[in-house]
Amino acid sequence: MNILEFREVSKVYNQEKSGIHDLSFSVKQGEIVALAGPSGSGKTTALNIAAGLDEFCDGEVRLLDRSLQNLLPQELLNLRRNDVGFIFQSYNLFPVLTVLENVEYPLALKGVRFYERIEKAKRCIEEVGLAGLEDRMPSAxxxxxxxxxxxxxxxxxxxxxxxxxxxTANLDAVTAEKLLLLFRELNDKQGTTFIFSSHDPRVLKFADRVIVLADGRLAH
Amino acid sequence: MNFYFLRLCWKNIWRNRRRTLITVNAIGLGVMALVFLRNYYDSFHEQVIHNVIRYHSGHVAVAIKNFEKNSATQLYIKNSAPLIQWLNSQKNTLAISERVVFSGLASSARGSTNVMVMGVEPASEAKVTDFARKLIRGSFFDDGKDKSIVLGVKAAETLNAEIGSKIVVLTQGVDGSVGNELFWVSGIFDTGSDADKSLAFIRLSEARAILSLPLQSSHQVAVTLKEEDELSLFRQSFDALSTKEAEVQMLSWKELQRPVVAMIELDRAVNRMLMFLILGVAALGIANSILMSLMERTKEFGVMLAIGTAKEEVIRMVIVETLLLTGVGVFLGNLFGVLVTAFFNQVGFDLRWLTSKDFVIQGAVVQTVSYPVARISNSLVVTTVIVILALAVSYFPARQASRLTPMKALRSH
Structure with missing residues (x-):
């Protein structure tokens, strides 16, 4: 079953020099897929569009069997809250919140009660190997x-x-390796689908499948 | 918004501690100054009102219509007994003083001066006005002698009179005859007001005799109410009074002392203008602080939106941060405003360094030292205005936040 489908999707920024053009691909449930390509190839644009963060000009994007362009704002919001996770290149943690509070944030948005929220957040922090650092600030x-x-x-x-x-762009080799192993573990345990944009060979080697982009199109 | 987001907002306002402290200080100082000023002005105005009431006609004067315009001795209440009886029966009446008032010439062996003579029942008058408590020599008709007169200190100086001095009072009676009588000075008062040079008291019956007024007649009845805010209730009762003479009218101290009321109104208007100016400047500080904070955190808002925060929640966060920032300043401002008020309530707020002496408003002396009292109503007014202004200025940052899209915000630097 396809969890994500791109059907001839185009996104143009300026005078057709960047963006993506008639891009089509699909990702199955439980896959780990890497979008690869040089800088400006359109991999981040494709990732943002797939996650419902960016708009596109033409084509159709289906995420979790729903057409993104037909979603109402509230439906898009629910999708972001419940079905989609996003990991940013530069972490983008909230600097005023502790590790625990940062992880609590999406649960607080969903209105999860305090004790359940704390328990879930602590369990996740433990899963990523940061147990004991819950009260640290991101800057530490x-x-x-x-x-x-x-x-x-x-x-x-x-x-x-x-x-x-x-x-893995800002990580050393050992840390990057640990992170990728963590993704694999989560994929095996929970069947979570991962889609990366990357030009890091370690990531590309690690993915189940690599989709290579060049000038906003699928490279052959 | 749950406690988690409230805590996030609280942490957000303190992310730039110095900027927040400057803004909080600006709000706090403004609020403190206004709370104290309003408390001070209220006490000052009350003092003015109190003095005007206690050195004139009490809260209410009942007299023949147009008496206050003409001050003619011929305009008198022919039989004031039913009126006096009715006034005494009113539950909001604290004290009344029946008066006969006329202007005349007071002469001693060494001088003469024009005076306003007030014929009063001494015991009643002492309950309505403060002259009996302002005596510096002698007594307020306590000597038991007939034909006593109580003078202001300046009039006494002009007349070169002392206790026991003879004073002749000369006036014209209501029947056109010349009225004159010899009095002995029994007391001299010093209020610091214009009354010291122009007012003299004699007994009511003797005043009637000089003017050839019938028994039980009077020019006015001064009334002190238990509470000043019972004035309108008293007026309602008075208007419904059927036994009064048709030409009798009631004048409140506000109608008798229009310049004082106007001065207080003007003071309050200036105070309100000052409040909007000071709090307006504080509100601009709030707007600046929130806008700067928003600009610095645009990318962070992008992350929030990307992981499922609704635009309305972002707007709410901006408004709550504004209110928290304002709340800290308002709390501190009110706290210190009340403390400063309490301090000056004990030691007195002395304006003598600005104005060299007590001053006189409409004949009533006003002391330069005031003892302000903290009033919750003043804190509430100032707090309400700054909160409304803060909400108004948070509209612009909130609107800016509402226009953000995840990608636009994430791309910002």
């Missing part, structure tokens, strides 16, 4: 640890699909 963590917090934040609502933009 290493880059790898911050990325793990971002992963825990994306995982805590148990989404069906997680999008990650260059997840």
């Amino acid at each position: 963590l290493s880059g790898g640890q911050q990325q793990r917090v971002a992963v825990a934040r994306a995982l805590v609502t148990e989404p069906r699909i997680i999008f990650a933009d260059e997840p």
